[in-house]
Amino acid sequence: MSTTDTRGAVPGDAVLSARNIAKAYGNIHALKGVNFDVHRGKVTTLFGENGAGKSTLMKILSGVVQPTSGVIELDGDPVTFSSASDARDCGISIIHQELSLAPNLSVRDNIFMGRELRTASGIDFAEEASQARALMTELEEDIDPMTLVEDLRLGQQQIVEIARALSVDARILIMDEPTSALSATEVEVLFKVIRDLTGRGVSIVYISHHLEEALQITDYAVVLRDGAMTAKADRKDIDLEWIVRNMVGENYNLGTPPTGHEFGEVALSIEDVSVADVSGSGASVVDHLSLDVREGEIVCIYGLMGAGRTELLECIAGRVPKTGGRVFLKGEEISRLSIADRIKRGLALVPEDRQRDGLVQTMSVGENLSLASIGSFARRMFLSRGRERLMIDRSIRSVHIKTAGGGAAIGSLSGGNQQKVVIGKMLTTEPTVILLDEPSRGIDIGAKAEVFRLLAERAAKGLAVVFSTSEVAECLSIAHRIVVMHRGRISAQFGSGVTKEQIMAASGEAVIA
Amino acid sequence: MTDAAPSVKSSRAGLFANGFDVGRLLLEGRAYFALIAIIVVFSALSPYYFTVNNFLTMASHVALFGILAVGMLLVILNGGIDLSVGSTLGLSGVIAGFLMQGVKLSLFGVVLYPAVWVVALLSCALGALIGLINGVLIARFKVPAFVATLGVMYMVRGVALLITNGLTYNNLGGRPELGNTGFDWLGFNRLFGVPIGVLVMIVIAIIGSLVLSRTPFGRWLYASGGNERAAELSGVPVKTVQLSVYMLSGICAAIAGLILSSQLTSAGPTAGTSYELTAIAAVVIGGAALTGGRGNIRGTMLGAFVIGFLSDGLVIIGISSYWQTVFTGAVIVLAVLLNAIQYRRQPKAPASSGGSATSPQKAG
Numbered sequence: 001m002s003t004t005d006t007r008g009a010v011p012g013d014a015v016l017s018a019r020n021i022a023k024a025y026g027n028i029h030a031l032k033g034v035n036f037d038v039h040r041g042k043v044t045t046l047f048g049e050n051g052a053g054k055s056t057l058m059k060i061l062s063g064v065v066q067p068t069s070g071v072i073e074l075d076g077d078p079v080t081f082s083s084a085s086d087a088r089d090c091g092i093s094i095i096h097q098e099l100s101l102a103p104n105l106s107v108r109d110n111i112f113m114g115r116e117l118r119t120a121s122g123i124d125f126a127e128e129a130s131q132a133r134a135l136m137t138e139l140e141e142d143i144d145p146m147t148l149v150e151d152l153r154l155g156q157q158q159i160v161e162i163a164r165a166l167s168v169d170a171r172i173l174i175m176d177e178p179t180s181a182l183s184a185t186e187v188e189v190l191f192k193v194i195r196d197l198t199g200r201g202v203s204i205v206y207i208s209h210h211l212e213e214a215l216q217i218t219d220y221a222v223v224l225r226d227g228a229m230t231a232k233a234d235r236k237d238i239d240l241e242w243i244v245r246n247m248v249g250e251n252y253n254l255g256t257p258p259t260g261h262e263f264g265e266v267a268l269s270i271e272d273v274s275v276a277d278v279s280g281s282g283a284s285v286v287d288h289l290s291l292d293v294r295e296g297e298i299v300c301i302y303g304l305m306g307a308g309r310t311e312l313l314e315c316i317a318g319r320v321p322k323t324g325g326r327v328f329l330k331g332e333e334i335s336r337l338s339i340a341d342r343i344k345r346g347l348a349l350v351p352e353d354r355q356r357d358g359l360v361q362t363m364s365v366g367e368n369l370s371l372a373s374i375g376s377f378a379r380r381m382f383l384s385r386g387r388e389r390l391m392i393d394r395s396i397r398s399v400h401i402k403t404a405g406g407g408a409a410i411g412s413l414s415g416g417n418q419q420k421v422v423i424g425k426m427l428t429t430e431p432t433v434i435l436l437d438e439p440s441r442g443i444d445i446g447a448k449a450e451v452f453r454l455l456a457e458r459a460a461k462g463l464a465v466v467f468s469t470s471e472v473a474e475c476l477s478i479a480h481r482i483v484v485m486h487r488g489r490i491s492a493q494f495g496s497g498v499t500k501e502q503i504m505a506a507s508g509e510a511v512i513a
Numbered sequence: 514m515t516d517a518a519p520s521v522k523s524s525r526a527g528l529f530a531n532g533f534d535v536g537r538l539l540l541e542g543r544a545y546f547a548l549i550a551i552i553v554v555f556s557a558l559s560p561y562y563f564t565v566n567n568f569l570t571m572a573s574h575v576a577l578f579g580i581l582a583v584g585m586l587l588v589i590l591n592g593g594i595d596l597s598v599g600s601t602l603g604l605s606g607v608i609a610g611f612l613m614q615g616v617k618l619s620l621f622g623v624v625l626y627p628a629v630w631v632v633a634l635l636s637c638a639l640g641a642l643i644g645l646i647n648g649v650l651i652a653r654f655k656v657p658a659f660v661a662t663l664g665v666m667y668m669v670r671g672v673a674l675l676i677t678n679g680l681t682y683n684n685l686g687g688r689p690e691l692g693n694t695g696f697d698w699l700g701f702n703r704l705f706g707v708p709i710g711v712l713v714m715i716v717i718a719i720i721g722s723l724v725l726s727r728t729p730f731g732r733w734l735y736a737s738g739g740n741e742r743a744a745e746l747s748g749v750p751v752k753t754v755q756l757s758v759y760m761l762s763g764i765c766a767a768i769a770g771l772i773l774s775s776q777l778t779s780a781g782p783t784a785g786t787s788y789e790l791t792a793i794a795a796v797v798i799g800g801a802a803l804t805g806g807r808g809n810i811r812g813t814m815l816g817a818f819v820i821g822f823l824s825d826g827l828v829i830i831g832i833s834s835y836w837q838t839v840f841t842g843a844v845i846v847l848a849v850l851l852n853a854i855q856y857r858r859q860p861k862a863p864a865s866s867g868g869s870a871t872s873p874q875k876a877g
Binding site for chain 2: 317319338339340343344349351356357358359360361362363367370371372374375377378381382383385425426429
């Protein structure tokens with residue numbers, strides 16, 4: 001590995017700058033005129049909640065995505081990247097949050113994917129293998145370059161991803177959540193490598209949800225919120241509290257827990273439930289977890305990525321098999337029932353990824369809305385179209401979907417309205433318990449507040465609501481009870497009077513002394 | 514608010530689509546226009562083409578592919594494929610022929626001659642059974658549909674060859690004294706001047722159309738083909754739906770097999786070879802997406818007629834069968850090309866906000 005010549009440049013000045021960068025996806029503004037400097041030979045960390053625009057900004061800097069407006073300057077000269085390889089040619093390399101490895105290929109092939117070392121007679125496998133081995137040694141990871149990526153642990157795959165980024169002679173290296181799958185020792189090694197790289201003049205952009213961890217390594221901090229930069233400072237001038245304050249901002253009003261109704265019977269009861277890791281490593285992503293939710297109660301499950309929230313909710317809904325424990329709905333055990341039977345008995349799940357799990361893109365808004373309850377519109381064999389239309393219209397009104405009508409294409413709706421379609425679909429099954437996995441993901445604040453208001457209304461009528469989130473501010477909205485998950489277990493439970501810092505501490509995100 | 518914008522935009526786009534965009538009209542009605550063009554061109558080239566009799570003859574050729582294509586459409590809507598229908602068609606005819614020859618029950622020392630309706634029923638049951646095997650392999654054991662039905666295609670063809678020892682059953686007429694006459698009714702008789710085969714196709718198409726548009730099963734089929742994960746989480750019995758479509762496809766193939774062997778009054782073990790591809794072509798020309806979730810009976814029927822009328826027309830004007838193959842292939846390629854254009858245009862235009870709304874949610 002070598003680095004591009006940086007002689008004559010002062011460490012710490014801006015090597016790569018984003019000037020007034022804006023990016024809109026349709027009518028969703030992911031970035032609103034952001035200025036961002038990457039400091040030469042230093043680590044610049046970007047802080048922000050989910051949806052703040054961090055990844056979008058990094059994708060623009062690395063050429064993966066083109067900005068709607070604004071300029072990127074490299075060493076003071078404006079540049080335009082029309083693709084990721086353009087940026088790579090300028091020495092900018094990125095490690096994506098989602099792994100982008102080919103699992104069926106070996107570590108060596110992955111590291112050199114797309115830029116294989118050639119000789120006259122083909123690919124120089126020997127040279128590739130020895131370089132790959134050298135990278136692994138540097139990263140202190142004992143992985144044979146010929147191992148298939150699919151045989152590696154997630155953390156090791158992350159290391160391969162990092163090795164691939166390092167194998168390019170990068171002078172600017174962007175790391176988007178590189179540690180989310182790493183163990184503590186692996187993180188230590190990564191930090192050593194980062195220090196080593198900055199020592200050689202490589203500039204690092206670092207993104208992490210683990211605030212404390214990021215504070216250990218960073219030289220500069222920049223905070224994004226809702227697509228705009230809210231603060232930037234030198235490491236020496238800031239502390240954790242400063243970051244949290246700037247990340248979360250003023251409390252936009254997401255509602256308060258609905259009052260004035262008594263909680264009813266226990267609607268959902270989970271006893272000692274475990275779910276195994278899909279990779280088959282034998283580890284549990286949900287680890288002997290128990291939880292009771294009463295009718296009319298709103299419970300928020302907070303946790304970091306990988307805390308096991310999604311697995312827990314999907315296990316309750318019947319999507320993911322559990323390895324132990326029991327699930328009761330209104331006192332009746334439902335562990336053996338199919339998803340369809342659980343829905344019939346009053347348990348509905350609004351999945352996390354609405355494009356993949358929530359909506360049928362080939363069907364209209366109305367057909368999506370009626371999908372879960374379609375059986376009840378059948379008169380003898382045939383659907384009653386009139387009743388279906390009535391139900392769709394009522395649903396559109398009651399969850400406030402802004403659409404041209406039930407016949408509109410589902411793709412014509414904004415993210416927030418699409419989410420309301422998924423919620424509306426499950427509410428028409430008249431559930432006793434509704435589980436929502438990150439219901440606020442990818443929707444704007446107005447829609448977020450509306451979704452929460454809707455849930456609060458239903459809870460007041462006796463619906464038991466369980467929603468998960470990775471944003472602290474959302475815990476402090478309508479939830480009567482906040483359950484914090486960490487590594488598959490409940491690490492703390494709070495009432496609605498809790499502070500953000502307490503929640504974050506329990507999640508393993510930040511420990512404020 | 515910002516949310517109001519897309520609905521206004523999409524309704525405006527909808528207005529445009531309803532009258533002004535000629536290109537889009539041509540694109541969406543392409544199967545109609547293709548059929549009209551075929552009829553016009555061949556009528557001009559041959560005086561025999563545009564006659565009632567010729568249309569009825571062509572329609573009874575279309576009937577076979579039409580019936581297969583309805584079953585195939587169900588499977589393709591589910592996101593699958595059924596390569597075994599040609600073989601099932603062949604085996605269904607062979608079984609019918611076998612039963613018509615009489616079944617020797619050596620234990621009782623008698624020969625049973627089942628009535629024609631029993632024969633027809635047993636053939637259909639066999640079709641359903643083959644479909645069930647496909648369905649179990651695909652839904653239960655997660656074998657990719659292409660491979661599962663390919664294997665079943667070979668096995669079923671092999672069974673047909675084994676039963677007949679490679680020969681053909683010729684005397685399917687039955688004998689009055691045995692009470693098993695009437696097998697030729699399906700292939701030769703006409704009702705109101707229309708061949709029975711064509712009527713059967715029409716009935717199957719109407720039933721299929723009602724099932725798809727008016728029953729929960731139809732909606733479940735579209736949903737599980739469009740997004741299986743979302744359908745499952747909405748309580749759709751995706752496995753049952755998957756199993757059912759392969760069984761229905763098998764039954765359709767068996768019915769087509771009965772009609773073919775009745776038309777020929779003979780049942781050969783190699784009947785229906787490569788018919789599955791023609792059926793797939795009809796479905797594709799009819800605008801269905803091979804990825805599932807899009808398509809309808811009307812389009813599929815049009816597709817079957819386009820293929821049938823084209824190849825019969827080429828025969829009538831005396832073009833060599835080698836050229837027929839080339840033409841048919843070209844039509845299929847063109848149809849798929851237009852499908853790709855339509856489905857690329859359709860979701861993108863209104864989805865500029867919604868479709869990409871996934872991107873920012875990954876942000877940060």
